[in-house]
Amino acid sequence: MTWVPELNAYLVTRHADIVAGMKDRRLANANMAQGLRRLSPAEQDELLPLRASLDMWMGHTNPADHVRFQQLLKRYFMPATVDALRPRVRELTHELLDAVAPQGRMDVVKDLAFPLPANVIAEMLGMPIRDRDLLHAWSRDIHTVFQIANLAxxxxxxxxxxxxQDYLRPLLAxxxxxxxxxxxxxxxAAEKDGLVTEDEIVANCVLLLFAGHETTxxxxANGLLLLFQNPEQLDLLKKKPELTPSAVEEMLRCDGPGGSVVRITTEPVVIGGVPIAAHQTIYLAMVAGNRDPEVFDEPDRFDVTRTPNRHTAFGMGASYCLGAALARMETDECFRILLDRFPDLRPVDATPDWHVNSPFQHHLNTLRVELTGRH
Structure with a gap:
């Protein structure tokens, strides 16, 4: 635990403190709308529609509303329901690979990693196939709310x-x-029963469409790069595809999509022995906690056989990611099929093409590979 002036916040890096912080009800979600409050009054007025929508996003509402949305959606993200989607995920993965196989190359980010989960979540929401290319463009812009962004x-x-949201309203009708x-x-159906409003529905469908494919x-992409950087682990996974679920957990631990979460203290607290006043910002840095040597042996080693693997990539408690089972299943199927069809695939570029989102999070802009081996 340390104060970081550049962040104007406390930084928590120990695994035990991060777990405790995620479960502590005195630490409230620091939703993206709070960043908008730093703008001038005129700029805040201009962006009122954005703030109003963010305030309705599940996970950024009050705890009662968060539970209300989770209960409505829970059955779609239960492991049993997610498992029923496996055959469709396999079909989509093969279709995407069939499209690029003749060229012998692909950009994993553009040709596989983004369209696979985007198609899955779009189907779950009932978005027509012809319109799914719109999703990536929208998501690229909406991702700004997770970053330090300028007015433009x-x-x-x-x-x-x-x-x-305007696109979703006719579909809802x-x-x-x-x-x-x-x-x-x-x-x-929930709207008809008075459990949710139309504005809440379209706001949270935007969240699901965005978050349901960006993180996966x-x-x-990051997971495949880890395999390339650890060729002995890649060879082991190709020989023993039954290790894929364990490999996915290790990808989540070593370079998962959730680098940190931000919380605001609602009252004075003590974290890691450090007293913190109310209304202070706290970064729970999972990217550090998931390499805590007190919890993980050889924490900097990527090991597809690691067990147990008590990473916090999907959060904890009430903030646990609703789509965790779906993300795990999609990634599992994707790697099984990719490594079976192209066992000798290899990266084209020597240096990763990173985009840094924040001090604790990055993603690949591109990951070009040669598709060699079986097709």
């Missing part, structure tokens, strides 16, 4: 977010008249 970026973010087996229909996409 926030304006683009607001524009894309509102476009996405269709589900009111003709329900299907998808998330939008569940929301429509980064996990797939």
């Amino acid at each position: 970026q926030l304006r683009r973010c607001q524009r894309s977010l509102l476009e996405m 269709e589900r009111r008249q003709q329900p299907r087996e998808d998330v939008l229909s569940t929301f429509a 996409a980064h996990l797939i």
